[in-house]
Amino acid sequence: MWIRQAAGRAATLCLVSGLAIGAGHANAEYPEKPVTLVVPFVAGGPSDKIARDVAESLRKTLGTTVVVENTAGAGGTIGTARVARAAPDGYTLLVHHIGLATAPALYKKLGYKTSDLAFVGLINEAxxxxxxxxxxxxxxxxxxxxxxxxxxxxxxxxxxxxxxxxxxxxxxxxxxxxxxxxxxxxxxxxxxxxxxxxxxxxxxxxxxxxxxxxxxxxxxxxxxxTSAQRSAVPALSGIPTLIEAGLPGFNFTVWHGVYAPQATPQAVLDKINKALRAALKDPSLIKREEALGITVISDDRLSPAGHKKFFDDEVVRWTKVIKDAGIQPE
Missing domain, CATH: 3.40.190.10 (Periplasmic binding protein-like II)
Structure with missing residues (x-):
């Protein structure tokens, strides 16, 4: 009896250890196949353009194909729900803008919760x-x-x-x-x-x-x-900010971030964040973004924790704006 119990415990230990090693090996090998960046808007728009720029730079740093797929509809909520429900393996990611922070105040039924997503890092703001x-x-x-x-x-x-x-x-x-x-x-x-x-x-x-x-x-x-400072783009540098023009405190920028399904292993999230950091240092990407007046993120918002704090603050800010405007959730 004791021998059978000991053997059973040993077999269980071997199985658990094998699973842990297998999971660790899978994380260590990430990525082993193409990565998909889901853009919850139509092709050709600002979010799509930014995602394709980032995809090209991520391809270099991850060493695998990075595909952009457009899943548009319902103010970006359909594509977001797709990623929230995707396998948490790092192969389906979301590129979304400020609308992700406003959706809870605009829609009664989203098909996902913000907590279904893991924050990877902010990309830019414009x-x-x-x-x-x-x-x-x-x-x-x-x-x-x-x-x-x-x-x-x-x-x-x-x-x-x-x-x-x-x-x-x-x-x-x-x-x-x-x-x-x-x-x-x-x-x-x-x-x-x-x-x-x-x-x-x-x-x-x-x-x-x-x-x-x-x-x-x-x-x-x-x-x-609409930003707090004037744009550095030559075509816009002579145009005043709304603050300068007489609206104190007006500051509106459109930002984009990268997200993954919530249960994605931390080791995989760390690799994606590392790749994103490297991608946002790509001189060709920075040049393309700056030519359009876009600031590539290099501060703490590029970290998952910094990204989440910024996002939570935006949710509070925009919920008030939307409520004050008398807009009822659809």
Whole structure:
């Protein structure tokens, strides 16, 4: 009896040890196959462009193929839910923007919880620009502010859909101006930008990555940038911030981060974070991002803990903005 029990304990110990060694070996060998970066928005948008830039640099550091897949819909929540439910092995990752922090206040049913995701690190942040159709009379923000005060809901403000960066920026702007401009939602940035260039809508608060070419081509009027400091991009450097233009405390940047399913082994998360850090030091990536007015993250927000703290603060901030705007979760 004692011999059989001892043998059983020995067999169990060997099995547990074997599993531990096997898991450790699997983590040590990561990655053994292609890694997928899920972008919860359509191809060609700012998030897609950034993900593809990061994918190319990650490929060099991870030594494997990194594929970008677009899973769009419902303000980014469909793609996010896909990653939250994916196998926690490090082969399915999420690249998402500020909308991840606002989704809990905008949607009743998300199909996931924020706690279903592990934070890897922040990638970048970029300002938006407040732009208008060329036929608008105001030539600076002070004049525009007067027009907004006088016209109210007669002026319309385009956005790329509920939860989009342009929508969030518009909410913050309307909240701080205490105005009642009419929001005009579109299904994406491209049709909204097309209509503002065509003069069908008056204003838009859009990411600099999309608006800079139109500003350079004088297809739209630029009134302000939304970050705390002016942009270093030549085409935008002469445009004042909204703080300079008379809205103290206005600071809106669009940031992107990398996420994994929550139960992903720590050893794998560490490898992904290390690869992300190396990718964000890639001179070619930095050059491409800076040319668009984007700041590549190099501070503590690149760490999982720093990323999570920043994210939690953004959730608190935007929940208040959305609540103050009287928006009810869908």
């Amino acid at each position: 300002p938006s620009t407040l732009i208008g159709k060329t036929a608008l009379a105001p030539n600076n923000f002070a004049e525009l502010r007067e027009l907004i005060s006088a016209s109210g809901s007669k002026l319309n403000l385009a956005n790329a859909g509920v939860g989009s960066a342009s929508h969030l920026c518009s909410l913050l702007l309307q909240n701080m101006l205490k105005s009642d401009m009419t929001f005009v939602p579109y299904k994406g940035t491209a049709p909204a930008m097309s209509d503002i260039m065509g003069g069908q809508v008056d204003l838009m608060c859009e990411q600099a990555t999309n608006s800079t070419p139109q500003i350079e081509a004088r297809k739209v009027k630029a009134y302000a940038v």
